[in-house]
Amino acid sequence: MTFAKKIKSIALLSVLLYAQTNAYTQFKQSYNPDIDFYTTTDFESVKKIDAHVHIRTLDTSFVHQAKKDNFRVLSIVVDEDPGIQVQQKDAIYQKQLFPDEVSFATTFSVKNFNDPKWKKEVISDLKKSFSEGAIAVKIYKNIGMDLKDKAGNFVMIDNPKFDPVLDFLTKHHIPVIGHLGEPWNCWLPMNQMTMNHDKRYYSKHPEFYMYLHPECPSYEDQINARDSMLEKHPDLRFIGAHLGSLEWNTDELAKRLDRFPNMAVDMAARIPNLQYLAMKDWQKVHDFFMKYQDRLLYGTDRIADGTQKAAEAEELAHSAWLRDWQFFCTNDKMNSSNFEGDFKGLKLPKEVINKIYRLNAEKWFPPLRKK
Numbered sequence: 001m002t003f004a005k006k007i008k009s010i011a012l013l014s015v016l017l018y019a020q021t022n023a024y025t026q027f028k029q030s031y032n033p034d035i036d037f038y039t040t041t042d043f044e045s046v047k048k049i050d051a052h053v054h055i056r057t058l059d060t061s062f063v064h065q066a067k068k069d070n071f072r073v074l075s076i077v078v079d080e081d082p083g084i085q086v087q088q089k090d091a092i093y094q095k096q097l098f099p100d101e102v103s104f105a106t107t108f109s110v111k112n113f114n115d116p117k118w119k120k121e122v123i124s125d126l127k128k129s130f131s132e133g134a135i136a137v138k139i140y141k142n143i144g145m146d147l148k149d150k151a152g153n154f155v156m157i158d159n160p161k162f163d164p165v166l167d168f169l170t171k172h173h174i175p176v177i178g179h180l181g182e183p184w185n186c187w188l189p190m191n192q193m194t195m196n197h198d199k200r201y202y203s204k205h206p207e208f209y210m211y212l213h214p215e216c217p218s219y220e221d222q223i224n225a226r227d228s229m230l231e232k233h234p235d236l237r238f239i240g241a242h243l244g245s246l247e248w249n250t251d252e253l254a255k256r257l258d259r260f261p262n263m264a265v266d267m268a269a270r271i272p273n274l275q276y277l278a279m280k281d282w283q284k285v286h287d288f289f290m291k292y293q294d295r296l297l298y299g300t301d302r303i304a305d306g307t308q309k310a311a312e313a314e315e316l317a318h319s320a321w322l323r324d325w326q327f328f329c330t331n332d333k334m335n336s337s338n339f340e341g342d343f344k345g346l347k348l349p350k351e352v353i354n355k356i357y358r359l360n361a362e363k364w365f366p367p368l369r370k371k
């Protein structure tokens with residue numbers, strides 16, 4: 001080798017070495033496990049949103065706890081007992097007391113659905129609710145599971161009579177939270193249900209246990225009606241409550257998220273289902289969260305109705321929130337009262353946690369961004 005060639009190869013080697021060291025340093029800087037993942041001690045300091053709660057009381061202990069735990073909450077009014085007006089009054093009261101912490105979603109009644117004046121009444125009620133501060137509208141499972149037309153047939157959400165209302169909401173960029181259908185367990189025999197809370201609920205409420213009511217619309221009917229409604233309203237900003245009633249299978253949920261770009265889902269009351277799926281196949285659930293990190297909203301379905309003593313209610317809310325945080329942020333071995341067996345936390349990167357715990361809610365419910 002000539003001297004010149006030797007110098008050239010030494011120079012090349014140094015460049016390569018430098019590039020490699022540099023890349024390694026950059027990798028080390030960009031991948032610091034202490035920086036990239038939250039721990040349980042970060043719980044209080046990170047700003048969070050619980051995008052699905054029901055505050056049905058004038059008692060303020062729940063919101064006080066939310067504030068302490070650095071949560072803002074979206075309280076959802078539902079077309080069920082104790083009535084829309086009562087729930088909305090509670091929501092407005094809480095929002096006035098805690099303008100920074102509480103937002104609310106309204107709903108509409110289907111009591112006069114078969115009356116020709118229904119559409120006009122609904123739109124006028126919705127306008128009033130928006131003037132009172134509502135930022136979204138809930139569609140409830142009574143559509144599809146209870147409401148009947150004049151001929152006695154079940155009315156599904158893709159019924160054309162809903163179109164003008166959905167068009168009105170689309171035009172005004174109002175997000176819709178849709179609780180349509182029930183978990184798949186509701187159509188299964190007791191011994192095939194995956195969740196203890198479903199077993200308890202449907203034993204107590206045989207009237208809602210669809211396995212006992214084959215005359216009612218099937219699980220597939222509920223999902224198909226929702227999908228066909230979304231097909232008709234591609235510009236509607238839609239948040240499927242309870243993982244869009246597809247809590248039993250991330251592939252099925254992924255299919256809908258791929259098909260409907262304006263659809264997101266909240267996890268309210270379905271985190272145990274995610275934990276069950278993580279027990280069966282941790283990697284699959286982790287991959288699902290990584291891929292759909294922009295479409296998943298944290299929510300609990302916690303009901304604050306003033307029936308529990310304040311201290312007890314605060315402690316229950318706090319410990320449930322903390323447990324969910326542990327599941328999403330760490331890879332701790334955990335278990336659930338809902339099913340037998342252990343599962344591992346998902347240990348999602350900070351970036352994903354920030355999205356599911358706040359940024360996605362701010363994106364799907366834009367008024368939350370201003371706070």
Ligand SMILES: [Zn+2]
Binds near residue numbers: 052
């Ligand atoms: Zn709910």
